[in-house]
Amino acid sequence: MEKFEQPAPPWWIVQRGDDPIIATAIHDGHGLGAQAAAAMALDDAGRLREEDPHTGQAIVDIPTHVIAMRSRFEADLNRGLDQAVYLDPSQSWGLKVWQTPPEGELLRGMQEYHRGFYRMMGELLDSVVARHGRFVLLDVHSYNHRRDGADAPPTAQEDAPDVNIGTFSMPRDRWAFLLDPLMQSMGELDFNQRRLDVRENIAFQGKGELTRFVHERYPETGCAIALEFKKFYMDEWTGRPYPDELAAMRAFINHTAAQARALLAGAA
Numbered sequence: 001m002e003k004f005e006q007p008a009p010p011w012w013i014v015q016r017g018d019d020p021i022i023a024t025a026i027h028d029g030h031g032l033g034a035q036a037a038a039a040m041a042l043d044d045a046g047r048l049r050e051e052d053p054h055t056g057q058a059i060v061d062i063p064t065h066v067i068a069m070r071s072r073f074e075a076d077l078n079r080g081l082d083q084a085v086y087l088d089p090s091q092s093w094g095l096k097v098w099q100t101p102p103e104g105e106l107l108r109g110m111q112e113y114h115r116g117f118y119r120m121m122g123e124l125l126d127s128v129v130a131r132h133g134r135f136v137l138l139d140v141h142s143y144n145h146r147r148d149g150a151d152a153p154p155t156a157q158e159d160a161p162d163v164n165i166g167t168f169s170m171p172r173d174r175w176a177f178l179l180d181p182l183m184q185s186m187g188e189l190d191f192n193q194r195r196l197d198v199r200e201n202i203a204f205q206g207k208g209e210l211t212r213f214v215h216e217r218y219p220e221t222g223c224a225i226a227l228e229f230k231k232f233y234m235d236e237w238t239g240r241p242y243p244d245e246l247a248a249m250r251a252f253i254n255h256t257a258a259q260a261r262a263l264l265a266g267a268a
Contacts, residue, residue, distance in 0.1 A: 008033050010069045011113055013056075014124065017063020020132035020264055021257045022125070025140050026077040026117075026210060028056035029068040035106050036074045041099045047073050048239045050093060052142040055229070058249045059140055062257050064128065066121070073097055075110040077117050078141075078208035084114045118213060125214070129221050136178065136260040137224040139210050140253065143203060145230050150237040159203065162196040166206020166226030169215045175223045178263045182225075185259045192248045204228050227256075 009031035030051055032040060040047075056067035068077055073092070075084045086092035087101045102110060128135045143164070145155040154160070165183055172179070187198040206226035214224035233245035 012069055012117065012120070013067045014120070015060075015063070015065050016124070016127075018131065019063040019261070020128060020135045021062060021064065021138070021261050022128065022135060023059035023062035023065040023138045023140060023253060023257065024067075024210065025052065025055040025059050026066070026068040027052035027072050027141055028054070029070045029072070031069050032071055032074055033109070036102075036110065039098055039100065039102060039106065040073070042073060042095055042097050045239075046095060047071055049144065049236060050095070052140075053239050054234060054241050054246055054249075055140045055142055057246065058229075058253050059138070061250065061254050062138070064124075066124070068117075070113065075114045077114060078210055080209050081111060081114055085110050121210070121213065122217065125218065125222065129218065134221045134264060135218075135223070136264060137210075137214055137222065138253065138256060138260070139208065139224055139226045140229070141208075141226065142229045142231050142233075144236050145232075146236055150235070155203075157197065160230055161199040161202050162230050162232060163198040164203045164228040164230070165198065165200045166204045166208070166211065166228065167200060168205040168207045169212045170206070170223065170225070171215065171219065174220075177267055178223060178260060179225065181263060182256065182259055186252070186256060189252060189255055191252060192244060196252075203230075 028051070030048060051072055059065045059067070073086065076086070077084070083091060085102060085107060086097045089096055125135065145160045146152065163186060167179065183198055183200065187195060189196070204226065208226055211224040211226050214222045229249060233249050234241045
């Protein structure tokens with residue numbers, strides 16, 4: 001039987017709807033291109049622990065959404081181009097990512113993936129602005145809170161809110177009419193019979209490349225909110241999700257998008 005070469009795994013999935021709310025999960029991906037996989041020193045479990053598993057599943061109900069399919073260890077879409085490929089362990093939590101640091105064609109291919117993503121995002125967001133005038137982008141991530149081991153105490157709640165809202169690059173005063181009631185609504189939502197601890201700029205400040213890109217390119221029309229879930233919805237050492245928590249997380253994103261949509265419409 002004739003053998004056919006397997007295609008490279010996709011870069012990302014884009015769904016476009018007629019909506020001023022966009023959701024992204026740019027660290028959800030675990031896939032690698034063939035060349036990157038051959039050069040990778042870090043094992044699957046090590047990669048998965050620092051990726052954002054299941055964040056893509058949390059945003060699939062939002063009519064316009066983007067889910068990255070490649071691992072951040074191939075090229076990190078939330079860092080600038082010069083830092084997107086982790087060439088040194090100091091860039092990657094002390095982890096040795098590559099057998100030999102990428103160079104030449106391999107490195108150029110990873111950088112083109114990064115460039116291509118931002119070309120695509122620019123075209124997508126331009127079309128949303130042309131249609132709706134303004135938009136809100138929910139940039140959904142997750143973060144570890146059991147770094148000392150599966151059986152060690154987690155990071156103290158004081159330093160690790162359930163949901164961390166990052167606003168570093170946001171013109172905060174311009175979007176206070178939306179962000180302040182949105183955060184209040186997040187904290188009041190029934191999340192599996194409890195309320196989540198939602199705070200701003202605690203564990204992270206929202207200094208990622210995607211929010212920076214939005215606020216630089218769309219200073220008057222684009223509000224990008226970095227939304228980091230603590231990995232309470234999964235076992236961060238095995239990657240196993242907790243289905244009830246993940247379902248509630250998906251409902252949380254749907255609720256947040258609906259609130260943002262209403263706030264935008266009310267301020268028109």
